[in-house]
Amino acid sequence: MIKVLLRAIDKISTPKTIYAHCDIPCGIYDPHLAQVAAHTVIRMTALINELPDEDSKDREHKLARYTLVKEEHAELVKKEVRVIWGDYFKPEHLERYPKLHSLVFEIMKLSSKVRQEINPEASEQLLAKVQDFTEIFWETKGVKPTKAPSNYPSGGEIVLPTKG
Amino acid sequence: MRFPLERFKIVGHSMEPDFYSGQRIIINRWAYIFSDPTIGDIIAFRDRHDKGKIALKKVKKILDKSYYVVGLNQEDSQDSRSFGYISSKEIIGKFFTRY
Numbered sequence: 001m002i003k004v005l006l007r008a009i010d011k012i013s014t015p016k017t018i019y020a021h022c023d024i025p026c027g028i029y030d031p032h033l034a035q036v037a038a039h040t041v042i043r044m045t046a047l048i049n050e051l052p053d054e055d056s057k058d059r060e061h062k063l064a065r066y067t068l069v070k071e072e073h074a075e076l077v078k079k080e081v082r083v084i085w086g087d088y089f090k091p092e093h094l095e096r097y098p099k100l101h102s103l104v105f106e107i108m109k110l111s112s113k114v115r116q117e118i119n120p121e122a123s124e125q126l127l128a129k130v131q132d133f134t135e136i137f138w139e140t141k142g143v144k145p146t147k148a149p150s151n152y153p154s155g156g157e158i159v160l161p162t163k164g
Numbered sequence: 165m166r167f168p169l170e171r172f173k174i175v176g177h178s179m180e181p182d183f184y185s186g187q188r189i190i191i192n193r194w195a196y197i198f199s200d201p202t203i204g205d206i207i208a209f210r211d212r213h214d215k216g217k218i219a220l221k222k223v224k225k226i227l228d229k230s231y232y233v234v235g236l237n238q239e240d241s242q243d244s245r246s247f248g249y250i251s252s253k254e255i256i257g258k259f260f261t262r263y
Contacts, residue, residue: 003263015188018208018220020176021242087177087237
């Protein structure tokens with residue numbers, strides 16, 4: 001009852017604005033970096049699998065470098081998706097895309113899996129889930145997402161926003 | 165003395181998930197007349213860079229009469245991590261309720 005009364009008062013006298021300041025200009029979100037990071041994980045996994053079996057200093061060195069980059073980019077997928085999920089998506093988006101929470105959960109789990117293992121299948125699955133997430137993101141902004149060849153050594157596609 | 169309860173509409177995302185942009189809240193301007201803010205309080209205070217603006221944050225640390233305030237959404241919040249401690253003089257009230 002009090003809430004109804006207050007809402008009625010708001011129509012007569014607008015409430016003041018109170019700012020919950022954001023660190024960056026609100027509205028600047030883009031899952032593109034998450035996709036690029038997922039492609040990088042695929043590429044690093046492939047490069048690790050292409051290394052020769054016999055031990056050598058050069059092999060050890062390359063393995064260390066590829067593994068480090070794979071670790072960093074799997075973590076970057078998590079960070080980018082988590083920020084968009086936590087900061088951009090709102091309850092009304094969840095009503096329209098009820099699978100969003102489970103999709104993010106799957107991305108988090110797959111990102112951990114590709115760090116723990118040298119797993120090409122899991123890396124491809126991660127990219128696919130990130131692209132599902134990207135499509136939902138652009139749809140919520142009223143932008144039609146389209147898939148285009150990535151033109152990366154990792155192959156596959158990348159989801160891009162298009163007009164109309 | 166002005167009426168203690170004042171209506172506000174939130175703009176920004178730094179207090180999510182507890183407070184959303186567009187949500188309406190009431191601030192109690194008399195909350196700190198007889199007591200000081202404590203850790204965990206959600207407070208309204210004057211923006212140091214724009215005195216005409218009022219900001220909403222949570223008290224995380226207290227040092228004498230200075231308050232370190234943060235957004236609940238620390239991935240995306242401009243708070244004491246960037247502008248430092250605020251003084252008790254800058255505080256105008258305490259979050260009372262949503263409506």
